[in-house]
Amino acid sequence: MADRPGGTLTAYRALLGAQARSQTAYRASFVVDLVGNVGATVFDVLTVLVLFGVTRELGGFTLRETMVIVGLSAFAFATADLLVGNIERIPRYVRTGLLDAVLLRPLGALPQLLLMDLPLRKVSRALFGLAVWVTAVAAADIDWTPARAVLAVAAPAAGVVFFGSVFVATATVSFFWIESGELANSLTYGGRDFTSYPVTVYGGWFRALFAYGLGFAFVSYHPALALLGRADPLGLPQWVSWAAPGVAVVAAALAAGAWRFGIRHYRSTGS
Amino acid sequence: MGSVNATVAPFTTSNVILWFRTFWAIAASGFRRYSTYRQAALAGIVTNTVFGFLRCYVLLAVAGAAGSAAGYDRRQLTTFVWVGQGLLTVVQLWGWTELADRIRTGDVVGDLLRPVHPVTAYLATDTGRAGYAAVVRLLPPVLVAPLFFELYLPARWPTVPLFVGSVVAAVVLSFACRYLVNTTAYWLADVRGPLVLWTLGSGVLSGLYFPLRFLPEWVYQPLWIVTPFPSLLQTPLDVLVERDPTRVQVTLVAVQICWAALLLAACRLVQRRAERRLVVQGG
Numbered sequence: 001m002a003d004r005p006g007g008t009l010t011a012y013r014a015l016l017g018a019q020a021r022s023q024t025a026y027r028a029s030f031v032v033d034l035v036g037n038v039g040a041t042v043f044d045v046l047t048v049l050v051l052f053g054v055t056r057e058l059g060g061f062t063l064r065e066t067m068v069i070v071g072l073s074a075f076a077f078a079t080a081d082l083l084v085g086n087i088e089r090i091p092r093y094v095r096t097g098l099l100d101a102v103l104l105r106p107l108g109a110l111p112q113l114l115l116m117d118l119p120l121r122k123v124s125r126a127l128f129g130l131a132v133w134v135t136a137v138a139a140a141d142i143d144w145t146p147a148r149a150v151l152a153v154a155a156p157a158a159g160v161v162f163f164g165s166v167f168v169a170t171a172t173v174s175f176f177w178i179e180s181g182e183l184a185n186s187l188t189y190g191g192r193d194f195t196s197y198p199v200t201v202y203g204g205w206f207r208a209l210f211a212y213g214l215g216f217a218f219v220s221y222h223p224a225l226a227l228l229g230r231a232d233p234l235g236l237p238q239w240v241s242w243a244a245p246g247v248a249v250v251a252a253a254l255a256a257g258a259w260r261f262g263i264r265h266y267r268s269t270g271s
Numbered sequence: 272m273g274s275v276n277a278t279v280a281p282f283t284t285s286n287v288i289l290w291f292r293t294f295w296a297i298a299a300s301g302f303r304r305y306s307t308y309r310q311a312a313l314a315g316i317v318t319n320t321v322f323g324f325l326r327c328y329v330l331l332a333v334a335g336a337a338g339s340a341a342g343y344d345r346r347q348l349t350t351f352v353w354v355g356q357g358l359l360t361v362v363q364l365w366g367w368t369e370l371a372d373r374i375r376t377g378d379v380v381g382d383l384l385r386p387v388h389p390v391t392a393y394l395a396t397d398t399g400r401a402g403y404a405a406v407v408r409l410l411p412p413v414l415v416a417p418l419f420f421e422l423y424l425p426a427r428w429p430t431v432p433l434f435v436g437s438v439v440a441a442v443v444l445s446f447a448c449r450y451l452v453n454t455t456a457y458w459l460a461d462v463r464g465p466l467v468l469w470t471l472g473s474g475v476l477s478g479l480y481f482p483l484r485f486l487p488e489w490v491y492q493p494l495w496i497v498t499p500f501p502s503l504l505q506t507p508l509d510v511l512v513e514r515d516p517t518r519v520q521v522t523l524v525a526v527q528i529c530w531a532a533l534l535l536a537a538c539r540l541v542q543r544r545a546e547r548r549l550v551v552q553g554g
Contacts, residue, residue, distance in 0.1 A: 057335070
């Protein structure tokens with residue numbers, strides 16, 4: 001199959017098409033799932049609004065400024081979750097032996113796993129995230145320059161790549177520790193929660209670890225600073241905020257390395 | 272062809288001691304069953320702890336320079352978050368579809384043939400699970416928190432028994448809610464719809480995302496009375512941090528107990544209706 005030009009692509013397209021048909025076969029169920037999925041992100045955003053009902057500023061940021069951070073985080077996480085989030089089900093694939101079958105096929109293991117289970121119901125969530133992002137940017141009184149316009153597009157894209165990398169990297173852990181279960185959640189969903197608020201909210205070593213050690217500060221906080229034209233209250237120079245999307249490239253490279261290492265050292269659970 | 276009635280005749284002898292012994296035995300087996308997943312418990316503890324840090328810092332930032340928000344001071348907010356993270360798995364709002372799965376596959380017949388009412392049997396198992404979670408999942412976050420934050424400790428003695436009672440009521444109430452959601456499988460086969468509604472509602476309206484008192488009073492007060500959600504987490508946590516005087520604490524726990532009793536009764540009612548129409552396919 002690999003000999004034929006475009007053969008691989010056709011195979012992937014067939015996988016995706018089959019998924020789309022099977023997932024939308026039961027219309028009512030699919031609609032329920034679409035609504036249910038958007039609900040979770042709606043409540044995340046509502047939570048921020050409720051918090052601002054009690055306080056006027058959060059970590060030195062107003063509601064409008066915080067919403068830029070929230071929108072960026074919501075869109076990036078929801079889209080990454082749609083595209084690669086299902087990789088967190090890999091413990092089940094390992095346990096049931098499905099991963100063995102996938103590895104035997106003449107296609108890449110990662111794209112197969114993603115396409116085999118692409119959760120189309122999460123489209124609603126990604127679209128809602130996009131709406132929040134656009135609204136937040138429009139309402140934030142941004143002093144538009146060409147550079148900021150580019151950043152307004154690049155930052156969400158980089159965020160998607162970053163969260164996608166986190167999903168893949170944490171899923172790799174299950175190659176070695178099948179029962180790791182919820183552990184990945186603390187970095188994926190935890191990362192989403194962390195990036196929903198200005199980094200100034202957090203303190204001590206916890207901030208150092210999540211913001212700079214794991215790089216979550218560069219997903220939403222620093223791009224938002226650059227867009228809003230604010231200096232970092234924590235004292236990092238301005239160029240850091242502009243260079244923030246570049247961190248996604250590093251993250252993607254690390255995740256790819258981790259995945260390859262995992263696949264190479266994978267041992268089947270046996271029959 | 273005659274039809275077989277799946278329900279077993281109820282106990283004719285109302286032997287309370289025997290009932291308690293059965294309940295205890297099933298609860299103990301529930302405790303053992305959940306205690307086998309040690310690695311998963313460890314992973315869960317780490318996750319709860321991370322979320323404890325996240326939520327705690329955010330709420331402390333809300334309290335900000337003023338030092339208080341919606342009537343909670345900084346230490347009360349800290350206790351609210353960390354004990355809340357621990358209680359989350361004791362009360363277990365999410366991730367229980369065992370009954371729905373058994374209804375869909377027909378395995379539920381096995382439950383109906385036993386001489387113990389299914390609501391009682393499942394409640395006993397869930398009590399055992401909650402007991403295990405109270406030791407393994409509630410304690411660690413509560414022990415980690417004081418290393419990094421200042422916690423609020425109850426100052427009045429009635430708070431302690433009230434908190435314990437409130438947690439027990441919350442466990443029973445949460446079970447009853449989940450049982451009701453699961454029984455929709457008798458009619459719907461696919462419980463995703465009710466499950467989605469329950470997951471969303473119980474997360475936001477129970478006080479997990481933010482203390483409900485952050486909402487205006489005219490929103491949260493009716494919520495507390497006409498929905499069971501605040502009784503799941505908000506009540507035990509408010510009781511523990513002594514947000515209100517003892518009289519109000521007692522009232523809140525009473526509301527909780529009413530909801531738990533009401534929904535348990537509803538479980539039995541729904542179960543009886545369901546058994547009348549249950550058709551199990553296959554031989």
